[in-house]
Amino acid sequence: MFRILSIPRFFNSFLRLVRAAPNGPIGRKAWPMSSRLRHSRPVNATALVVPLLFLCAVAPPDDEYAAARARMVQQQIAEGDSWGREAVTNASVLRAMRAVPRHQFVPPGQVSQAYDDRPLPIGYGQTISQPYIVGKMTELLKVDANSVVLEVGTGSGYQAAILAELVKDVFTIEIISPLAEQASKRLKALGYSRAHARAGDGYFGWADHAPYDGIIVTAAASHIPPPLVEQLKAGGRLIIPVGPPFGLQQLLVLEKRKDGSITQRSVMSVKFVPLTGRKEGQESASPRAAK
Numbered sequence: 001m002f003r004i005l006s007i008p009r010f011f012n013s014f015l016r017l018v019r020a021a022p023n024g025p026i027g028r029k030a031w032p033m034s035s036r037l038r039h040s041r042p043v044n045a046t047a048l049v050v051p052l053l054f055l056c057a058v059a060p061p062d063d064e065y066a067a068a069r070a071r072m073v074q075q076q077i078a079e080g081d082s083w084g085r086e087a088v089t090n091a092s093v094l095r096a097m098r099a100v101p102r103h104q105f106v107p108p109g110q111v112s113q114a115y116d117d118r119p120l121p122i123g124y125g126q127t128i129s130q131p132y133i134v135g136k137m138t139e140l141l142k143v144d145a146n147s148v149v150l151e152v153g154t155g156s157g158y159q160a161a162i163l164a165e166l167v168k169d170v171f172t173i174e175i176i177s178p179l180a181e182q183a184s185k186r187l188k189a190l191g192y193s194r195a196h197a198r199a200g201d202g203y204f205g206w207a208d209h210a211p212y213d214g215i216i217v218t219a220a221a222s223h224i225p226p227p228l229v230e231q232l233k234a235g236g237r238l239i240i241p242v243g244p245p246f247g248l249q250q251l252l253v254l255e256k257r258k259d260g261s262i263t264q265r266s267v268m269s270v271k272f273v274p275l276t277g278r279k280e281g282q283e284s285a286s287p288r289a290a291k
């Protein structure tokens with residue numbers, strides 16, 4: 001807020017100082033000038049430099065975390081991860097991960113760890129997934145600029161933002177209402193207009209916008225939800241962790257063939273928070289807060 005408010009103010013003071021500057025050390029001799037400038041009033045160096053320095057001090061580079069993010073992408077994702085899992089090589093996915101400001105998707109107390117190689121708590125007992133997993137699952141979706149994607153488990157909105165960098169539209173659904181609201185506001189504030197978030201039980205998908213080119217589930221299911229398979233386009237992919245709620249799950253890639261048949265393979269072991277909701281047998285189907 002301070003940075004946003006102060007930039008115009010300092011530009012104004014800067015312009016005022018330049019306009020009001022008396023003849024100073026930088027005069028006609030010191031600077032070669034065009035004939036138009038030669039007839040204008042000489043400028044005081046202090047008037048130029050002081051506001052600029054001040055401006056630099058109060059307005060850090062637009063994204064001071066860009067270097068940390070580039071390191072994260074290179075060391076944790078493009079070169080595989082610290083557990084020896086295979087690298088993400090899709091250039092568009094890597095570019096998206098370099099672009100999305102992950103530190104804006106974590107609670108204030110977690111910002112210093114936003115680019116670490118691990119999931120982080122986001123409140124309500126939920127997490128933002130490890131960067132490598134986000135990159136790998138996005139790559140497995142095999143989407144492009146014409147794709148329409150459904151995400152189940154919005155959480156912080158980070159995965160939705162990564163997808164929004166790559167596809168035409170992302171529909172994302174979150175069962176914990178306050179998280180859905182926060183993520184929706186955050187995505188809007190950051191300009192991710194292709195990401196559309198709402199609260200609800202993602203077990204049932206989001207039929208209004210089906211069929212989808214890709215569906216990504218970012219919570220562990222006990223089985224593959226049939227509504228998600230139904231809402232997948234022929235030729236589309238569903239990426240979903242399946243297994244016990246608090247144990248190791250298998251990350252599955254399902255593909256719907258043109259004839260409607262399904263192929264399935266397991267890519268790696270993962271550990272996700274559980275998919276809740278009516279069909280998972282633990283919660284009511286209506287959107288609700290966990291705490």
Ligand code: SAM
Pocket residue numbers: 126127128129152153154155156157158159160173174175176179200201202203218219272273274275276277
């Ligand atoms: N993709 C998220 C991100 O980028 O921050 C991280 C997702 S977190 C690992 C899993 C999320 O799935 C949690 O926010 C949880 O509340 C949500 N979830 C669990 N069951 C759900 C369901 N049936 N429908 C929608 N969301 C669900």
